[in-house]
Amino acid sequence: MEKKNVTIKDVARKAGVSVPTASRALAGYGYVKRETREKVLKSAKNLGYQLNFVAKSLRTRKTQTIGYLLPDITNPFYAGIARGIQDVSFTRGYNAIICNNDNDILKTQQLFKMFIRNRVEGVIYSVPFNEALSEIVEIVKNNGIPVVNCYGSTRAPASDVVTGNVSEGCYKATMYLLELGHRDIAFLKVRGSGINARRLEGCKKAFEEFGLHVHPNLVIEADDFTQHSGYLNTKIMFAQSKRPSALFAFNERLAMGVLKAAKELGIVIPNDMSLIGVDDIMAELLEPPLTSVAIPTYEAGRTAASLLFNRVEKGNNELPVRHMLVEELLKIRASTGKADQE
């Protein structure tokens, strides 16, 4: 009653056929007489046989597995992407090995090598830029494994890339603020973030359409994307200069920090100041519900997986490099309003 470990050999013997015949019967592939197949299937069922996927993988050189590298699965942004990848994978009969790199390059290297050793058929990653990233991604590709970058560093090489129309999303949001009459709009971005830089581009474009320019003093650079950082920078900004009529934070956590600081300072949103965020994970649940640029993480994950499976099926080098965009939408809620009429 301990371990059973039924192999196809047992199934074949019990059914009175050879191993290859049993294999064909179970796989439903090639020529097998109807009654033979039934005998084999019955035998398999009786013995409680479960295919050994490890052996199959070795022989067929297909592991039906892909790897996904992200910074941290407890970050809902990445969890959304992960879920999209998992769903597409599940439908195709694949598994995804999901690993956290905690933005640690040493871990990144370890994990990518692990992916290679495990002979994953493809890799998706969503990690920010790092000097050593390009190198290790190149190694993965040299091992014949297609790589898709999903909202990760655009500076690292990949077969295909999925990102949002980040500058357009922010363009729309800024246009919306401008149309509400706001002119003194502050932007809270994270220093060193390539995506945030592109977000700011979109905002500048909107200003230009109004014949205006973003005031450099109103572009604030946070050290990181934590709530605390948003809180701190807001406090500092409001202590130093005139309060802007609207604030656009390029990240939801930052926006939550702004919200908290504003509350403490007695600034009522949206009456005293409008606020826009990005991400749209908790936005609807905040007080007030936050107007924000929604990132369709689930769709991004699905798209990345689809691109990857295209390459897995067609052979990596058959296809040209593709760059797919998912649409970031402005969701208008209660944290924005018309500018003061003074």
Add this chain to the structure above:
Amino acid sequence: MEKKNVTIKDVARKAGVSVPTASRALAGYGYVKRETREKVLKSAKNLGYQLNFVAKSLRTRKTQTIGYLLPDITNPFYAGIARGIQDVSFTRGYNAIICNNDNDILKTQQLFKMFIRNRVEGVIYSVPFNEALSEIVEIVKNNGIPVVNCYGSTRAPASDVVTGNVSEGCYKATMYLLELGHRDIAFLKVRGSGINARRLEGCKKAFEEFGLHVHPNLVIEADDFTQHSGYLNTKIMFAQSKRPSALFAFNERLAMGVLKAAKELGIVIPNDMSLIGVDDIMAELLEPPLTSVAIPTYEAGRTAASLLFNRVEKGNNELPVRHMLVEELLKIRASTGKADQE
């Protein structure tokens, strides 16, 4: 420049040794002369050799992989557990295959069978009870695979179980409310949830210590654990009966729904009513910051993984069944206050 696919055979040939010797050198196992090892390692490095883990797994019957089944990775509660499992696994050189069942029993069966086919060395699950769950869990166990239940259905069999001291956590929270002078305390639970039933037990115990009883009318059963459900039930309750002086929702989403309903009804928390939640995922970020019973999901995941690896190492049947508790703590914030003095 296409696929390289370097095997240990190539490494051995280039180093001028036999394959088994190369294997020993690379694994750092058994007798290998110092210079031989160096030759092999150099050869491996030059060729860009990466061990084929599939082949190794087949031979050693160790896949260094475990499976984790959860309802949905985008739910931060499960993401926390997943992260704990992943971290312990990573440290041990294992991978976790994480799969969502969406509370669908058909998927559950498919996924558990997939775990068996993939020859995972252990399985952890966090899924609610379902008639067919016991059956499939039993099949997994019969295949010699240890199973650990982490905050899942306690009615399904498993080698080991990890849960929180759920009734104690709620006992503490209720004691706190009682000590603040509250007597009309409403409880919002989810119908059919075994864990929520145990939570209520803890609350009742606290009442008994005060020589009181929970009023049955003040135990409200929600259909599910969504924010909407919390919102709806609050509206209904407040329309029908006298408003309680405190409300205890056994789930954060429910509590957020209560918060929203209260806001709409002009009920100020905590002045007009105290509110306590469970989970403590976003609690700190809500307005007002929510007093709640914190579930240490990350720790629970780590604990579950540790239990599992004990069995993986020691052999499944060597160890007695263990039930580990992680401590749920009451975090006091701004949503609770003294009862009215009327």
Add this chain to the structure above:
DNA sequence: AAGTAATATGATAACGATATCATAAATAAA
């Protein structure tokens, strides 16, 4: 110097499946 133990290496088998090929039986075509 002889015997024993430790070290080092390789030949062979095995893990559990599928791929490839050869051959036999059944069926269709001439």
Add this chain to the structure above:
DNA sequence: TTTATTTATGATATCGTTATCATATTACTT
């Protein structure tokens, strides 16, 4: 009937490693 084709089955090789065992070499003991 003969030949060609389709269907059915099994023998054998193979995927890339490690386990097991046998043997050769070196290093210690006495």
